[in-house]
Amino acid sequence: MKNKNLYNYILGIADNSLILGQRLGELCGHGPTLETDIACTNVSLDLFGQVRSYFQYAAKIADDGRTEDDIAMLRKEREYLNVLLVEQPNTNFAYTIGRQFLFDVYHLAFLTELEKSKDLTLSAIAKKSIKEVRYHERFSSDWVKRLGDGTEESKTKMQEAINDLWTYTDELFHQTEADKAMVKEGIGVDVTKLKEDYYENVSELLEESTLEVPESKYFQKGGKKGIHTEHMGYLLAELQYMQRAYPNMEW
Amino acid sequence: MTTTEQNIDKKLIPILGGVSDPEIPVLSIMDMGVVRSAVIENNTVKVEITPTYSGCPAMDVIGDDIKKALKEAGYNSEIELILHPAWTTDWITPRGRKALEDYGIAAPLGAEADKDVLLNGKRIVKCTNCGSQNTRLVSQFGSTACKAQFQCDDCQEPFDYFKCLK
Numbered sequence: 506m507k508n509k510n511l512y513n514y515i516l517g518i519a520d521n522s523l524i525l526g527q528r529l530g531e532l533c534g535h536g537p538t539l540e541t542d543i544a545c546t547n548v549s550l551d552l553f554g555q556v557r558s559y560f561q562y563a564a565k566i567a568d569d570g571r572t573e574d575d576i577a578m579l580r581k582e583r584e585y586l587n588v589l590l591v592e593q594p595n596t597n598f599a600y601t602i603g604r605q606f607l608f609d610v611y612h613l614a615f616l617t618e619l620e621k622s623k624d625l626t627l628s629a630i631a632k633k634s635i636k637e638v639r640y641h642e643r644f645s646s647d648w649v650k651r652l653g654d655g656t657e658e659s660k661t662k663m664q665e666a667i668n669d670l671w672t673y674t675d676e677l678f679h680q681t682e683a684d685k686a687m688v689k690e691g692i693g694v695d696v697t698k699l700k701e702d703y704y705e706n707v708s709e710l711l712e713e714s715t716l717e718v719p720e721s722k723y724f725q726k727g728g729k730k731g732i733h734t735e736h737m738g739y740l741l742a743e744l745q746y747m748q749r750a751y752p753n754m755e756w
Numbered sequence: 757m758t759t760t761e762q763n764i765d766k767k768l769i770p771i772l773g774g775v776s777d778p779e780i781p782v783l784s785i786m787d788m789g790v791v792r793s794a795v796i797e798n799n800t801v802k803v804e805i806t807p808t809y810s811g812c813p814a815m816d817v818i819g820d821d822i823k824k825a826l827k828e829a830g831y832n833s834e835i836e837l838i839l840h841p842a843w844t845t846d847w848i849t850p851r852g853r854k855a856l857e858d859y860g861i862a863a864p865l866g867a868e869a870d871k872d873v874l875l876n877g878k879r880i881v882k883c884t885n886c887g888s889q890n891t892r893l894v895s896q897f898g899s900t901a902c903k904a905q906f907q908c909d910d911c912q913e914p915f916d917y918f919k920c921l922k
Contacts, residue, residue, distance in 0.1 A: 540895035547897040554811025629840035636921050644896050
């Protein structure tokens with residue numbers, strides 16, 4: 506492949522949305538209320554839409570006969586480059602919202618920078634996606650506030666979720682080899698520069714929600730290199746079922 | 757005239773105007789602003805469309821419907837999906853906004869007002885049934901990606917609001 510770095514870079518972005526979209530899609534028909542069920546699946550649909558644009562582009566770059574479906578559905582676990590945060594399960598609604606919030610704040614900042622990319626396709630996808638992600642971020646922050654500043658039970662659960670998920674946040678700002686190469690070319694986003702604002706914004710919202718900002722400095726990593734948590738295998742088994750059972754079907 | 761119509765061959769406007777959004781059948785794709793250009797080259801029509809929301813499943817259907825309508829009019833066609841510039845609710849024409857309202861979907865407000873409504877619970881979206889502004893947000897996400905759910909506290913009618921996308 507001529508442009509391996511760009512290909513891997515696109516995958517890194519797309520896989521976050523693909524895996525988070527899959528997690529949210531699991532709630533279809535299982536959300537805690539009708540409205541939240543519809544909201545989670547709407548967000549999932551937006552993410553899948555964005556993913557298609559990324560994978561169509563990746564397929565063009567790869568230029569080896571693979572389609573967007575092959576790239577999305579037929580890789581092995583180690584070949585998925587998403588961060589650990591997005592593969593964490595829907596333990597309860599506080600976890601779903603906590604995961605969403607911790608990702609949305611990052612996603613919004615990331616896309617704002619990706620808009621400036623020298624790569625016109627990535628810049629166009631970012632411009633399109635950012636409009637949708639603004640709604641996602643409103644939705645998740647709103648719920649963090651409602652649960653955090655809600656009843657004693659909702660507060661306890663929301664705090665628990667944030668404490669548990671916190672350990673996966675640092676990885677969002679790790680640079681991969683592809684990242685570094687793409688930053689150099691003016692195509693990629695330097696994620697290390699997003700970190701400070703991220704923790705500031707997240708902390709502010711948590712405080713507003715009467716929640717405590719976790720102090721733990723122990724962080725998990727690996728997803729960006731394809732080393733995932735135990736949850737990933739189960740998620741992929743479901744995600745890939747149709748393609749494995751009925752090869753070559755299109756979405 | 758919207759900027760898009762300048763890029764659309766006049767002969768094609770009535771044909772494309774006959775294609776509607778499968779999820780909002782009263783709204784033509786022209787009034788929705790998703791057709792960005794349409795030109796005839798050697799009896800093949802090249803059409804550029806842009807999605808409203810990235811994951812909108814209606815886009816594939818719209819592409820197929822455009823092909824069918826053009827075929828009936830005697831043209832071959834090629835459809836291309838473009839992402840830039842990204843679609844905005846500002847591209848919905850006044851006629852499109854009216855069609856939405858008549859159909860029972862409140863048309864999008866400006867960006868600031870939209871934020872007030874969706875985040876701060878302000879009551880300004882007009883009920884499509886009775887016209888009252890005593891309406892409240894039920895959910896930021898509605899029956900499709902582009903809509904939010906509202907309910908009127910005067911006539912009690914639930915209705916969709918087309919969210920502002922800028």
